[in-house]
Amino acid sequence: MVRARRRARLSQREMAEELGVARSTLASYERGSRRVPEGAFAAALAVGGLRLAVLDEEGREIEPFPSDAVRDNAGRRFPAHLEVQPPDKLPREALRAPRYDREAPRAWYHLRGSDEVSLDDLGGRDHPTDHELALRLRRLRTAGAVRRMLALPDEPDACSGEGDRRD
Incomplete structure (x- = not known):
């Protein structure tokens, strides 16, 4: 508290007014009482121009x-200890027994078991955000469209009538 007050160059009275507390408070x-x-x-x-920060063991x-991390279809956050996957990475259970009576999930989570993955292996990333998932789906759709376009034959289409003309 004293360090912040000194950086702001405020007296106790001025700092107390800034914080909305009594000078004695x-x-x-500052005394720690x-x-x-x-x-x-x-x-x-x-x-005082300072802020609180949370640091790991190495000081990072x-x-x-x-706050915009992806949520399930009911609007709840996914469990923080589980790894959330985008909707295009379907788990085996969803492929074996699809649920047609429900809206498609916005994301999946992987139950950790013997194949537990550490956050260091994942680059310390959090759950994906809605924006990140939308970008991923857009990229996947674009990539699919490009693949389909590249798969088109270079020859004229037989249905268009081009190449059948006899002059």
Whole structure:
């Protein structure tokens, strides 16, 4: 708290006004005789041009979990400990017993078992976002259209009548 106040070059009275607390409350925060609420601590850091961050063991900053991470069809988040897959990567169960009575899932998750994968192996990535899944599906559709176009014969189409003319 004192470091943030010094960086902002504010007196205790000015900092207390910025935070909306009494000067005596700020003084007790700085002395350590009163627990600082997380919101007040983050606000004090922001006044001093600082912010809170979560770091891993090597000191790298960990980004917050994306708020727009893909959700299931009922709008719930997928379990954080499971690896979420895009809808085009169907699990074997879905191929064996498709559910025609339900809307197609927006994503799948893989139940970890003996083939558990560490987050380091996945590059530490979080669940995909709705935007990332939309981009993936768009790329897959485009790639499919390009493959179909490349598979077209170079010869004139027999149905078009080209090449059948006799002059």
